[in-house]
Each structure stands twice: as C-alpha cells, then as structure tokens.
Amino acid sequence: MREAFHHDLAKITDELVEMTRMTSSAITRATTALLDADVHLAESVIEGDRAIDRVRENLDELSFDILARQAPVASDLRTVVTSMRMSMDLERMGDLARHVAKVARLRYPSSAVPPELRATVLQMGQVAERIVAKTGSIIAANDVVAAKELEQDDDEMDALHRHLYASISSGSWSPEQAVDLTLIGRYYERFADHAVSIAARVIYLVTGSYDAIAQEDSDLTDEA
Amino acid sequence: MREAFHHDLAKITDELVEMTRMTSSAITRATTALLDADVHLAESVIEGDRAIDRVRENLDELSFDILARQAPVASDLRTVVTSMRMSMDLERMGDLARHVAKVARLRYPSSAVPPELRATVLQMGQVAERIVAKTGSIIAANDVVAAKELEQDDDEMDALHRHLYASISSGSWSPEQAVDLTLIGRYYERFADHAVSIAARVIYLVTGSYDAIAQEDSDLTDEA
Numbered sequence A, B: 001m002r003e004a005f006h007h008d009l010a011k012i013t014d015e016l017v018e019m020t021r022m023t024s025s026a027i028t029r030a031t032t033a034l035l036d037a038d039v040h041l042a043e044s045v046i047e048g049d050r051a052i053d054r055v056r057e058n059l060d061e062l063s064f065d066i067l068a069r070q071a072p073v074a075s076d077l078r079t080v081v082t083s084m085r086m087s088m089d090l091e092r093m094g095d096l097a098r099h100v101a102k103v104a105r106l107r108y109p110s111s112a113v114p115p116e117l118r119a120t121v122l123q124m125g126q127v128a129e130r131i132v133a134k135t136g137s138i139i140a141a142n143d144v145v146a147a148k149e150l151e152q153d154d155d156e157m158d159a160l161h162r163h164l165y166a167s168i169s170s171g172s173w174s175p176e177q178a179v180d181l182t183l184i185g186r187y188y189e190r191f192a193d194h195a196v197s198i199a200a201r202v203i204y205l206v207t208g209s210y211d212a213i214a215q216e217d218s219d220l221t222d223e224a
Helices: A002-036 A038-068 A074-107 A116-139 A142-171 A175-207 B002-034 B039-070 B072-108 B117-141 B144-170 B175-207
Strands: none
Touching: A002 A038, A002 A074, A002 A116, A002 A142, A038 A074, A038 B072, A038 B144, A074 A175, A074 B072, A116 A175, A116 B144, A142 A175, A142 B002, A175 B039, A175 B144, A175 B175, B002 B039, B002 B117, B039 B072, B117 B144, B117 B175, B144 B175
C-alpha cells in the first residue's frame, strides 16, 4: 500500500513539474508575442493552453483515484489535497499566459506595448519565467529554502508592476493603451502570485505551517 | 458512519451558504463605497474580508477531517473535494470585493467612477449581488436548473463589462481613470466568473458532467 502510494505520489510530482515547464514556455512565448506583435506565436500560446488544462484534468483524476483507493491520512492526505491545489494554481498561470497572448493578438499588427514601456514589460516576462522555473525546482525537491526565497522574486515583480502603473497613470497614453497595459500588468502580477501560493503550499507540506510566507494577492493600492 | 457523514456534509453546505451571504454583503457594500466615495464603508469591507477567510479555513479543516476520518468514496468523495473548491471560489470572490473597496479607499475623497459611468458600475454591482445570492440558493438546494441559468446573469455581466471597456477606450479619460476603471471592471467580471464556476461544480456533482456549462474566464478580447 505504502509503496503504491509513493509511486502515485511521485507521478503527481512529475506531472506538476511538467505543468511548470509548460507554463514557463507559455509565459515566455506570450511575452515575445506581445513585444514583437507576433500573431502566430500568440495563437500557439492560446491553442497550447488546452494541453495544460488536460494535464490538470489527468492530475485531478489521479488524485481522486488515490483518495478513493488508498484513503490516505495525516501528511499523506495533506500531500494529495495540496497537490490538487497546486495544479489549480498552475492551470490558472497557463490561463494568464493565454490572456497576455490574447492582448498581443488583439492589437496585431501593432504592439500593445509602446516603446517607452517595452523594457518594463520584458522584465516582467523575465521575472515570470524565472519564478515559474524556480517553482518547478521547489516542487521537485520540496525545497523550503528556495520556496521562502521566491518572495523576493515576487517583490521584484511587484516593483515592476508599480513602476508600470505609475508610468501609465502619469503618461500621456490613449485610454485604449492604458486599458491594455493595466490588464497586462495585472496578468503578470497574478501569474507571480500563483507561483508564490505554490511555494507557500510546499512550505506548508514540509513544515506544517502556513505563516512562513505571505500569500496575499499583491495589491497595487496597498502601496498607494 | 453514513449518518455522521451526512451530518458533516450538511454542515459544509451551511458554511458555504454562509460564505455566499458574507460575499454578497461585501460586494454590495464595496459597490456603494466606490460610488459614494465612502471610505468608512470601504474600510469595513477590507477588514471584513478576514472573516470570510476564517470561514474558509474552518471549512477546509472540516473537509480534511472528513476525508481522514471517514475516507468517503465515489460521489461522497466527489462532494467533499468539490466543496473544497467552492470555498476557494468564494474566498476569492471576497478578495475581489476587497479589491473594489481598496480602489474606493485609494481615491477618497474623490470617487474612482466618473458620473458618466456610474450607472454601468452600479449595474455591475447589482448583477454581482444577484449572482452571488443565486449561488447561495444553488448550493443550498443542489439546484441544477438555476445553476444552468446563472450563465445568463454572467452574460449580462460580460455585456456590462464590454460596455465599460468600450466607454473607457473611446472616452477622454485620464490614464489614471482608465487604470481604475479597467481594474474595477476586471474585478466584477472575475467575481461573476467564480460564481459561474461554483454553479458548474454543482452541476457536476449532480449530473457527473462538466460539459453542461462553460467555465472559461470570460475574456474581453474574445469579443474584439
């Protein structure tokens, strides 16, 4: 029983890590699509999101199956339930990458990002990519130290996000540009928030405590 | 065992319905705070969100306990797992009401909503309130018919959302106004999306099928 359980658990971990890979690819390509106004790349991200959803569905079935067949208790039960939540976070991260790609497609052949803000959006994309790559390692290794450090990357994202909003609010953009950039900023920020949630869940699994890391939806108005 | 299980399940349902009540109150007061620039009301929504989070935490503990002590299978297991997801949706709806309240607080003593768009935002608040009230009834009665009808209310929210964005994009707003209104629109839209998710979960529990209702994050760019 225990052996079967640990085999199933390893499978869950593998699939979660695979989801981080797919999500990393999605956000990276979405950022490029946005900055280069590449509609084909945008389409590929939008289409590719279904594959992420399918991995999530399979993972859910596997988890459900484990609960039904093996009736785990204590930390084993906690691990399965928590994995189901991590897969929800990762699926949502895939959705957010798709949203970024949709803005790119909507404004094609123009870019939704004006030249003055390209560097900021590029950096948000890079931080997002780094955060999800780290999330994969954190899940694979149950790495609490790295999980706690992820908050720093999220702080970097928050700083970029604040910079972006300040630039939008103080600049002379058209309302349409302001709408696009506001949504783009929100998508990257939420992407990072979900990664931080996953890190918090790993910390919870290993230490039993949720306090070690903040889980709030980063909120721009907090800083204002 | 079965009797204890059904008692616990009734408790879960009660708490979920209680969360819909709290969330309904939060979004309604947040809308008023936003339109009246009432900073005290905004504060009360922001503070009150903790109470919603606490109900969620208690619900999670109860669900975890049921899984550990009673090891439900088949439809009973499905019910418990699905309830854990509904509570996540409801907690998130509370967060979104808090976000609306925070925009109100940020712009006090001004209102973030210009007079020309008050009626639209008021309607979004009313639709949100109606949707979450219906969600409570749907959960309480496992009402599949009402759950399917909820999509119509969500369509109404999407139409208001599109109208709001079109007004922002074509109007002569300051970038700051455009940012505020874009975020407000997104918060109400996501609020309704989570209610639709809950309705879809009820349909799934009763019919075993997820196909009966669309669950996509409504996306503005789809209509463009």
